[in-house]
Amino acid sequence: MRKAVLVLLAIGIATFVTLVLTENASAIPAFARKYRTSCLTCHTMMPKLNAFGEAFRLNGYQIPDGDEPHIKDEPLVTAAPAWKEAWPQANWPGWIPGSPPIAIRLQVDTESTKDETKKYSTNFEFPHEIEILWGGTFGEDLGFFGEVEWKQRGNMEVKQGFLKFQNPLEWAGVPRRWLNLWIGQMDQVWLTSYRNLDRVGINHPLWGNKKPDDFTVRNPTTGATRRSGNSFRLQDMVPGIELNGILGSRLFWAGGVTTGAGEARFDIDNHKDAYYKLRYKIGGRAYDGSLPGEKGVSLAAPARGAWVDNALQIEHFGYFGRQRITTTPASASRSTDSFNRFGVALRWTWQDLDLAGGLVWGRHQDPWGDLSTSKLDYSAPFARLDYMIFPWWMAQLRFEDLHMSSPKDLRLAGYNQGSLDQTRFVPALIFLIRANLRFVTEGEIYTRHKDSESKNLSIPHAFWTRFDYAF
């Protein structure tokens, strides 16, 4: 009897969720539902943002130059905007979204990789990942975004969840867009030229993906290994506080602090990492959403397609971290590794072409603890070419290289195998079957993979496919 009640309850919940999510509009995520607009207003090919989508993101998930008239899903007003007049004797105005601001994303993958026997095996991951995403605004100048992710071979976890306080000091005379405060666990978006957020391909950028503690050296005579201890990588979304803004419509600046604990939710020391980001855009749609020669913000997309944005962007970031590390085998005492990362990139977009290139580099002062006195130098040049063949078909070619310097003293002590150095090309074809459904085919072709050489494996070329859809 109890079981039957539970089954009925589960069916009821499933029906309710289905109805709620499909009543107002089918097959479109939260922002599209809110504005009753296509995914292609903001995305070239989801999740890659176009210039308008980037202006929307930077503006705290509001359409620049006046968000309210574009909102089609009427929010529930918690206090009318006029209550500003009565503050601090009254609550600040706000609203909650009219419909639940939720979207669901699924990725269905096949993966063909070489195993230890040097033969290819194909694996179905149906699905590879399910994401529940939410995003919107709680009234003027307060945006929110979040993501819970479940992976086929992992736990359910909160990937991101943050608030964007836009223009918090406007009351003090600070011009709009000059200063915003973002707080929470978020994608710090190191390089817009080549960012995880825009990843239309399947594999993560190498420069953000590999950690020093992926680096193991081996003594072939004794079989003993030594592994470095820092788990930092740029790809991870970490809890932090960021101040940012747009000066003169084309210069984006940001500075922030993070817990700096890699993927961990809790900091493992008292230290907070710090970073800065700078971006400048010449031509095209400015970061505030405006177009050259036009007064205010125009929502009109170029006739050729919403992805067209003839512009040149220059960007740079710096990251300064410190992490208590645990090496393998563990050092007698836990060491602290101070490290940095810098990045510089250029991105040129012209008609159907999007070409980017840059370099991420950095240094770890003490990643090996008591195991070695060597520093670790990190260097990762990259280039990416996207070409829109049709509005529904994109070709992409990525070049990535990674070099992490070897610990010289360990090499001299016989640990002369093991390296993370690699060079690869990643060609991909992406097909937009619907605005919210895409199919990706992607290859990983390595021209250098020193880790596989040290393990006596063949170079792990791989081939992937993915159906990726959101609603």
Add this chain to the structure above:
Amino acid sequence: MKMIRRKLGTPVASWGVLFCLTAIPGLAIGAGGISGSVHTRGVKNPTDVIVYVEKVEGQFQSPKATVPIDQIKRTYVPHVLAVLAGSEVEFRNSDNDLHNIHARQGGRKIFNFGIPFQQKVRKVLKQEGIVTLLCDVHPEMSAFIVVTQNPFFAKVDDKGNYSIENVPPGTYTLKAWHEKAKAEGKEVKVSEGSNARVDIEVRP
């Protein structure tokens, strides 16, 4: 909302004309007019704009008739109106619900009283400026009254046009007000028997 507005009428523009014709006898003869269109962008209610002449020499007598503003289905109707300083405003509650009128001007409360359902309360608005109307019982409600120094004002119509008539000849500053947007004041020269056209852009 549109239906409710239609039902109550749009009293603001007609009040301006009425003041000119009744409160200032003889002014209509030899006066001019100002009209034009108001282009708004980035705001939700583009016709909730009051266009008014900032300062006109002379004293203007308050109208005898009251200006109504109602609360219907938890909405102030109209959302925006303009009155001459010294006008009496009649606050109505057409709901079967308790409301209150919490009025603020220049950052301070000027009055706050409860208004039981189907009741009316009258108040004189003496001071020029923007009066914000709130309801503490229903925080989602708000309205605005633009209290002007002179009777030369108009509310923008559904097509985005305005017309102010019977303005005495002279050079003035024409202003536009919207709760979320601004417009730069524009100088306008009004000549006897003619109409000056001034188009205005209002933006956040």
